[in-house]
Amino acid sequence: MTAIDVRGLSKYYGPVKALDNLNLEVPENAVFGFLGPNGAGKTTTIKLLTGFARPTAGEARVAGEKVGDGNLGLQVKIGLLPDVPAFYDWMTGREFMQFVGELHHLTPDDIKKRTEELLELVELKKAGNRRVGGYSRGMRQRLGIAQALINRPKVLFLDEPTSALDPIGRREVLKLILRLKENTTIFMSSHILSDVERVCSMVGIINKGKLITVSSVEALQKKYARSVFEMEFMEDAGQFVESLKKIPWLAEPAIVVDNGTPQVKVRALDIDRARKELPRVIGESGLTLTRYELSLPSIEDIFVEILTNGEKK
Amino acid sequence: MKGFIPLLRKEIQEQLKLYRLVIVGGIFVFFGISDPIMLKYLPEILKMAGSGQMVIQLPTTTAAQSLAEYAGNIGQIGALIAVLVAMGCIANELKSGTAVMTLSKPVSRSAFVTAKLLAMSMTFLVSMILGSLFCFGYTVWLIHGSVVMPFIGLNLLLGLFLVFCLAVTLFFSSMYKSGLAAGGLAIGVVIVQAIISSIPIIGNFMPGKLLSWGTDLLTGTGTGYWWALGITVVAIGLCLYFAQRFLKNRDL
Numbered sequence: 001m002t003a004i005d006v007r008g009l010s011k012y013y014g015p016v017k018a019l020d021n022l023n024l025e026v027p028e029n030a031v032f033g034f035l036g037p038n039g040a041g042k043t044t045t046i047k048l049l050t051g052f053a054r055p056t057a058g059e060a061r062v063a064g065e066k067v068g069d070g071n072l073g074l075q076v077k078i079g080l081l082p083d084v085p086a087f088y089d090w091m092t093g094r095e096f097m098q099f100v101g102e103l104h105h106l107t108p109d110d111i112k113k114r115t116e117e118l119l120e121l122v123e124l125k126k127a128g129n130r131r132v133g134g135y136s137r138g139m140r141q142r143l144g145i146a147q148a149l150i151n152r153p154k155v156l157f158l159d160e161p162t163s164a165l166d167p168i169g170r171r172e173v174l175k176l177i178l179r180l181k182e183n184t185t186i187f188m189s190s191h192i193l194s195d196v197e198r199v200c201s202m203v204g205i206i207n208k209g210k211l212i213t214v215s216s217v218e219a220l221q222k223k224y225a226r227s228v229f230e231m232e233f234m235e236d237a238g239q240f241v242e243s244l245k246k247i248p249w250l251a252e253p254a255i256v257v258d259n260g261t262p263q264v265k266v267r268a269l270d271i272d273r274a275r276k277e278l279p280r281v282i283g284e285s286g287l288t289l290t291r292y293e294l295s296l297p298s299i300e301d302i303f304v305e306i307l308t309n310g311e312k313k
Numbered sequence: 314m315k316g317f318i319p320l321l322r323k324e325i326q327e328q329l330k331l332y333r334l335v336i337v338g339g340i341f342v343f344f345g346i347s348d349p350i351m352l353k354y355l356p357e358i359l360k361m362a363g364s365g366q367m368v369i370q371l372p373t374t375t376a377a378q379s380l381a382e383y384a385g386n387i388g389q390i391g392a393l394i395a396v397l398v399a400m401g402c403i404a405n406e407l408k409s410g411t412a413v414m415t416l417s418k419p420v421s422r423s424a425f426v427t428a429k430l431l432a433m434s435m436t437f438l439v440s441m442i443l444g445s446l447f448c449f450g451y452t453v454w455l456i457h458g459s460v461v462m463p464f465i466g467l468n469l470l471l472g473l474f475l476v477f478c479l480a481v482t483l484f485f486s487s488m489y490k491s492g493l494a495a496g497g498l499a500i501g502v503v504i505v506q507a508i509i510s511s512i513p514i515i516g517n518f519m520p521g522k523l524l525s526w527g528t529d530l531l532t533g534t535g536t537g538y539w540w541a542l543g544i545t546v547v548a549i550g551l552c553l554y555f556a557q558r559f560l561k562n563r564d565l
Binding site: 050053054072076085087088090102144147 | 315316318319320322323327330331409410411413414415416417418419420421422561562564565
């Protein structure tokens with residue numbers, strides 16, 4: 001089943017194409033990471049998909065509901081955390097949760113139960129009776145996540161959910177996202193690529209309003225796998241590196257120290273031959289191998305490569 | 314009007330927690346007390362200021378004069394306060410992002426704007442009741458005499474005029490993310506309609522004519538400006554309608 005179905009969605013501001021002909025399908029229960037530099041069109045896309053902006057062209061369905069035309073059925077099924085969550089500062093965290101629960105027409109018992117559950121989940125139970133005006137940026141972000149979940153949304157939109165959080169807060173939110181994906185489809189935009197790598201099953205990369213690629217994280221990593229082999233040995237590998245320099249299908253062998261551990265890195269000029277013959281070369285060296293892998297690129301590496309050189313065919 | 318009741322409850326709480334009711338009520342009560350006192354003691358103040366060298370004969374103050382003075386002040390100052398209270402009601406929410414937070418829930422735009430107008434109107438209603446009670450009480454006590462039914466009629470017309478000022482400001486507030494711009498335009502509309510309402514014939518159709526009608530009720534003169542009443546009600550409805558249309562059609 002498709003949770004988010006976008007066809008030809010465009011948004012122009014005069015001559016500026018904030019979003020240009022976006023076609024996208026996000027399956028149910030996926031955690032979809034939407035990546036792009038500043039001004040790429042991430043927030044515009046989220047605004048269009050949640051009904052807060054009117055498209056110039058195209059259409060979209062979210063959780064089976066048509067987006068736009070004041071369709072309130074959409075708001076029943078989604079949760080939204082905007083990039084900068086704003087609250088009525090005179091309310092307490094608990095009052096705000098109660099308010100959004102009432103807007104979702106939950107029963108008083110359900111509101112009370114969900115409020116306590118969610119405040120516990122985002123670790124705001126103790127601060128629940130304090131005015132939101134006195135909350136830190138991180139606390140506001142966590143309250144924003146809690147309020148977006150009160151209606152048990154089928155699709156949850158998170159615009160930069162971890163940007164305002166400290167490392168511990170970020171880890172907690174990412175853990176929460178992983179837990180939520182059992183019942184919810186999550187569409188999150190982020191600048192923090194390591195976060196996307198940790199939680200997202202699918203990613204889309206957008207630049208200048210154009211979607212450049214959509215894929216699972218694994219498929220992207222395979223597609224953009226660099227032909228670099230990494231090896232670690234128990235003994236000194238200086239001699240071994242010298243011997244690698246003489247092999248014509250290898251290039252740039254070197255010892256690189258990563259986190260205090262010396263590694264041998266070598267680039268294959270002929271990846272298939274290297275895959276077949278490098279293990280034999282290592283065996284002949286007489287060294288004790290402790291790690292051997294064809295290095296996978298991080299999402300950050302892929303992101304930079306795509307934005308610099310375009311998508312690999 | 315989905316979500317109207319929780320929105321109205323929130324708006325009323327906001328009026329209380331941000332002390333809007335206390336401030337607006339306080340100003341109305343101030344005029345309710347000060348106007349009869351001023352009228353009562355004005356001759357003596359003038360006598361003292363003149364040090365007995367000059368004698369100014371003032372006609373005896375009547376209850377109708379005292380109540381009309383209060384109504385005149387509330388008509389002007391109240392309109393200004395209405396604009397100040399309403400100018401940021403939607404604009405500030407659009408600017409800060411709270412409108413997005415609220416409207417991301419199953420809430421209709423019409424419920425969003427109507428709840429705001431109703432809550433602000435309630436603040437003014439309570440303030441007017443308080444101000445009027447004080448004015449009436451002080452008038453009976455100091456000046457003696459009363460005109461109960463005409464004063465109630467005056468307050469109803471005055472109240473409707475202030476709701477009109479709130480509605481116009483709310484309409485502009487839905488158009489701009491700046492409360493100041495909304496307030497400026499609303500004051501412009503209130504001033505322009507006040508100028509037109511002083512022009513013969515065409516003026517009889519302006520909301521500002523409700524104030525003249527209210528004063529006429531106290532003195533028992535003049536006729537009712539029913540067209541002005543009807544047009545004011547329609548204008549309030551149109552302001553609400555177009556405010557929610559603007560919110561529906563704009564990118565938030």
